[in-house]
Amino acid sequence: MDKNILDFEKPIMELESKIEELKETVSSFQTDFSREIELLEKKLNREKRALYSNISPWYKVLMQREVQRPRASDYINSLIRNKTELFGDRIYGDDLALIAGIGKFRNYDVVFLGQEKGKDTKERLERNFGLMHPEGYRKALRIMKLAEKFKKPVITFVDTQGAHPGVDAEERGQAFAIAENLAEMSALETPIICVVIGEGGSGGALGIGVADKILMLENAIYSVCLPETCSEILWRAHITPPESAVALKLTAEELHEFGIVDEIIKEPLEGAHRDIETAIQRVGRAVKKNLDVLVKLEIDDLVEQRYQKYRNIGEFIDENYE
């Protein structure tokens, strides 16, 4: 678990282990220390709550990258029963950066899509670290069209630094593939729920992220660009990546305030990766709750509401009206 600890947690982790050591030490005494230990643990928990409810944007970024967070496959494997994975775009190739398929979620037949970064080095390479190629976006679209045809809701799990930036992706029309997905998802005649579970990175994330409801894990991030890229562009202003992470407003809370994220899913106290099962069940409950509402809508209303949702995102000064 060591490599799963981020800098900001180190003091509290140390305190926790000191209290553990203390407990062990005092257990050999006749005197009862339980009251004192209890007080200490209460204090520890208060500190923890304060700490973990105020993780800086930059540490949230690092948490998605440096820590063994639950990935799309964890959510899919746990939440979807009778799962059948489907492969390929029927045009050029299959893209393992995207897991796609059909199965049962609670009482629903659903189509699922998930960007998968991979768990170990071998899988990360196979899955290209979750960076999708054009064939991945086209595979997603093919399978979403199947969902539309057979009126099955779509659940997507977003977790990618962005679309693959290589020469081959350019040659096969990365921009055009993403654009098509945005257009088609905006009018897909079936409910779509998107869950941002880790790192939502730019157009590459958005390529499977247009939805009726966007749910986001408390510590997940979603950004127009990497904080490092932002700092690079603003280098003359001497703005560091942690400062960029603040400036970009990439946390679930900020995005909820902007009306971009519809619902924040609380993580377990120390983060989804410290209690994966709880995190997954919370995601499951949030998805179900939203799905229960969406499936009751007339398709035309659903699609029009989705259009209006995006139509209304944006902030500007219109002097004609002010």
Place this chain on the structure above:
Amino acid sequence: MDKNILDFEKPIMELESKIEELKETVSSFQTDFSREIELLEKKLNREKRALYSNISPWYKVLMQREVQRPRASDYINSLIRNKTELFGDRIYGDDLALIAGIGKFRNYDVVFLGQEKGKDTKERLERNFGLMHPEGYRKALRIMKLAEKFKKPVITFVDTQGAHPGVDAEERGQAFAIAENLAEMSALETPIICVVIGEGGSGGALGIGVADKILMLENAIYSVCLPETCSEILWRAHITPPESAVALKLTAEELHEFGIVDEIIKEPLEGAHRDIETAIQRVGRAVKKNLDVLVKLEIDDLVEQRYQKYRNIGEFIDENYE
């Protein structure tokens, strides 16, 4: 023009040139030979009509391959005004074996597609001898979908030995690309006219050949496979390619009798390549005549008629009904 002469024409060509020589020779005489020459020429023409209206299937095959026939580009350049060529499948590549675009045909705005073998060695290589790759079929489909959306009729010119048989075409799903075209063309909500102008070869030709009306030049051929391939398969029966060409029933007349070809376009006496302008104008007239009828149909009726047209092709014994 020499290389444009096929074996079967040699005797008549020789006779014709002998008569020409004779005419020159007698012109130096005082005696009037015009009556005799006229009789000779009449005889020659009668022989020609007999010969050219009975070209063997195999010579028709050779005529499409060994002779400078007018190609798709000739028909398109001559019949379509205000032409704008469109490129690409928006997915993988552009395929120069297929010319595609929009323009004016008579009083119609039309979308055109033509398999182009190329005129000289350089162009033939560029155009891959008219053998299309999957991206060519997908380009055709993209542009036909545009025709459907904007309710423009589609005219296709078929002239290919078949789909490209290479490894790269297999890798990008040649079979799947052709199948999609067949399915989508069968239900495309706009009139489609297909003109078989040269060599219609197997599924590769059919990939742009599903239409409301199939017109076919008198000497063009359309075959399920190359006669050579047929002979190879039947080698134990000692059947030569010329015999296979007979057995396969690949001529316009035979296909008209089977109800596959809707209309035969008469070629100039010695073939389209001996009077290209006339051939093109006849194709133009035939296309216009059919288009005039098709555009008057309700789209639903048009599509249902197209379905029934193909639905009814096939001959078999159904003992339940006989």
Place this chain on the structure above:
Amino acid sequence: MARNTVNIEGSFNCPECGKSIDDEELLKNYKVCPFCNYHNPVGAQERISMLLDPGTFIEYDPVLNTSDPLNFPLYKERIKKDQKSTGLVDAVITGKGELNGIPLVIGITDYRFRMGSMGSVLGEKITRCMEKAIEENLPVIIFSSSGGGARMQEGMLSLMQMAKTSASSKKLRKARILYINVLSFKSFAGVMASFAGLGHIIIAEPGTQIGFTGERGRSSISQELPEGFQTAKFMVERGMIDMIVERNEMKSVLADLLDFFS
């Protein structure tokens, strides 16, 4: 490639690994070699008994027969020979049946009959069964074992069956009727480039060879072939096939799909 089916008395030699397998055991194992997992080709009738609930199959158009419309050299003789050796009238069986209690329309092309190639009879039967499926609102599963494409001996009538069966496949799509293709052993050319390539879901059995141009057609173009060229695995990687399913899991996977898309 191996065209063997079980017909040697008592035991069978796997064409892939060469090992000898008891006939009965081979059949119990869905004709899959227990040593090397080689999926032996399966006849149409065998496929029905492996897949459908016993006693539920009702065949469509069992007597549709070729009229040899081109009067093609040797065609009649070869048809008769294949009819005799397979017990089929042509290279496809179609009909209605139930799979785990779910009613469906099924079609199966058979490699043993003219390499599973498509002439007027095969095209007509596929189209008819799809039209029936639309009428009765039933899902359609078509198994293809077709090394041959459009059947040469019926000339352009065969080629046009590609358009005809693709048109009825498109009708299925428009009617939102589930259409599943299962490719087994071989699926090439005119069959692959029409109805067999148009399913909402396309499944292949392990080792199936899939493509447009078969060995014969390719010979004209000399090219180095990539590893595993035209195998099911290759085609999944190239994005053309949804998944590979082992024969002994086929029934349960199909049942799941039928259940999901119903």
Place this chain on the structure above:
Amino acid sequence: MARNTVNIEGSFNCPECGKSIDDEELLKNYKVCPFCNYHNPVGAQERISMLLDPGTFIEYDPVLNTSDPLNFPLYKERIKKDQKSTGLVDAVITGKGELNGIPLVIGITDYRFRMGSMGSVLGEKITRCMEKAIEENLPVIIFSSSGGGARMQEGMLSLMQMAKTSASSKKLRKARILYINVLSFKSFAGVMASFAGLGHIIIAEPGTQIGFTGERGRSSISQELPEGFQTAKFMVERGMIDMIVERNEMKSVLADLLDFFS
């Protein structure tokens, strides 16, 4: 790469061939170098005067301005600077006008203003003009000169403009309204991967650079670049662009297209 536009008094040095060109002559030649055919970038206002019939243009939403919703470091200052140097309020002009007498809705993104990147204002104006086009049943032409994609300084609000403008592009498609994209100079990232890549017809001017990932993003992955990578010609060969049109023929080609699809 050259960002030059005509602003040096009297004459101009071509950034491609280095030759000196008289300002007036350059303008008469649509800012295309007469020596090497280099297509200099064109400002939004210039594009309108090159393309539309004089006096027909009516601008939509001319005063829509950014509110700096993230209160982003240096953003306000840079916006003011670009506003001053370009005379624009943001990186796009939209409006209604006529081309050879054909009424249409037009939008033009301008590279000089924050590299033509898309924030809330650009996204809102594109979407509004598309919605107007649907209301009035007019065709839409959007010119994109956007090296920047989603504008970083408006964070996720910018990214969501990709979804918003793609959604209104899809509305155009559903309404069967002709939508043409013209890519000029540069078209990358969030602009290219949304409304600029969704036209029924996509045209590029010669030499335009087109792609998703620009030079900066690519630097992380070291790869040999193919010849002509991300140029208009390259993208036509890769099947992404319908055609390349010289700037001096742009008006007549667009007129033909508007005529054909009307």
